[in-house]
Amino acid sequence: MAPRRAHRLAPAVLLAAALLCGALTPTAEARPTDTQARGRPVTDAGPATARTAPAPSATGIPRLTDRRGRALTLRGWNVEDKVHQGDEALSAITERHFKDLRAQGFNFARLLVFWDDLEPRRGHYSTSYLRKIRRVLDWAHRHGIHVVLDAHQDVFGPAFGHRGIPRWATRTDGLPFTPHPDDWFAEYFEPAVQRAFTHLYEDKDLRAAQARMWRLLADRFGGHPAVLGYDLINEPMGELRPGEDLATAARRIEATQLTPLYRRLAEAVRSRDRSTWLFVEPTPIVGEGVPTGLGRVDDERVVYAPHFYNTAMEAGADYDPAAGWIEAYERAVTAYPRRYGLPVVVGEWGPLNSGLPNMPRFYDDALASLNRYSSGWAGYVWCYGGGYCALDREGRFRPPKERTATPYAPAVAGAVRHDAYDPVTGTYRLTYRATGRPGTTELSLPPTARGWRVEISGRGAGADADGVPPGEASRVRVRAERRTVVEVRVTPGPGRRP
Secondary structure (H helix, E strand, C coil): CCCCCCCCHHHHHHHHHHHHHCCCCCCCCCCCCCCCCCCCCCCCCCCCCCCCCCECCCCCCCECECCCCCEECEEEEEECCCCCCHHHCCCCCCHHHHHHHHHCCCCEEEEEECHHHHCCECCECCHHHHHHHHHHHHHHHHCCCEEEEEECCCCCCHHHCCCCCCHHHCCCCCCCCCCCCCCHHHHHHCHHHHHHHHHHHHCHHHHHHHHHHHHHHHHHHCCCCCEEEEECCCCCCCCCCCCCCHHHHHHHHHHHHHHHHHHHHHHHHHCCCCCCEEEECCCHHHHHCCCCCCCCCCCCCEEECCEECCHHHHCCCCCCHHHCHHHHHHHHHHHHHHHHCCCECECEECCCCCCCCCHHHHHHHHHHHHHHHCCEEEECCCCECCCCCCECCCCCECCCHHHHCCCEEEEECEEEEEEEEECCCCEEEEEEEECCCCCCEEEEECCCCCCEEEEEECCCCEECCCEECCCCCEEEEEECCCCCEEEEEEEECCCCCC
């Protein structure tokens, strides 16, 4: 497809109008999801897998945990190739992506995979595509990156000029579809696209086909040391009924169609893989401050994985701290995980135009919010070029995205009491009560011109390093006596000596 303009004013207006019909104040979420609509980024041509139930948290939202019971924090980016298909699928992803992620202190990648590449013809799975996925996972493991496999769809799939669900699984009942070259989100409201979602949710044979696809992925990659989880479907949508406002439709779709879908796919995955985390997403409408209508998914290892986008910023506006969008989003997005006791990992976030005056403030405010309730996040997108890319062609952060690379604790051997980074002073503080069994807490310190100082207090507490030299990323390991309260303070170092 030809590249599309990045301006998103039309979908912002459409979504705002739809929400106003439901007497709601629009606050977020409408942005391009296919590569062309997102401005087509210009790209260059082992961690332990989580195995145990979430640990409790003072926020009422559990933390993600690893197989040793340590509280995990995931910090990273989406890794994708939406441009290449067939024999060239995933060719834009190289080992450099994971090497550079680790070099900046990140530990997480959300890897986009496409059903239309995996099963281009019904019942015929691509062994080449499976090999390429494994190669990418091997790179991730080599560089210590956790991976979530994301079954990605944009505007359903290739039948509508995008990627995701195969043409053979697309049923429209002959309803019309009109492309919107400058308005990706409006395509979700085309009758043919909406009907295709209804058939995916309700047709017995399509349900079975989607379950078989996930059984195959779980069978092939469930034992891979890089794989932490499966994101069962990206940004699911559905069909609005006559006279139904968007918020009401979203809650109905989530309650009556998405919840059963997640239960079916969870059962399919568990027939092959008993322990890898399952990531479930609401519709994108949660970004408008609308709590999800999803019900319980009966599995001990479920993660709530919403996305975090703002309508106005995706339409070209600068961040407005006074608008209260982040606060409204946080209230909406925390209701479901509190109710059902699920950890949260935000699967996508980040504006297209990060060069506006208030964007440094946005990144600081967004990161502080995400840290309050989530076990981690994946920014959009880890690539080298323009648009949404985190890095330029030389591999340097595009300002102000370097603000995402901060000190954090990838794994904490205890119950976290305080965990926060102050962007003004550059100070990171962590307080936790050590577990009753031996365990190691890990700190990730990104490269900076000044390096880092590390101070540890607590009975028997100590680290394998008291600092990190300038220009280097490092992992620092902390140990302490059982059940003691440990305080960690990381501050900028003195810089290079003359």
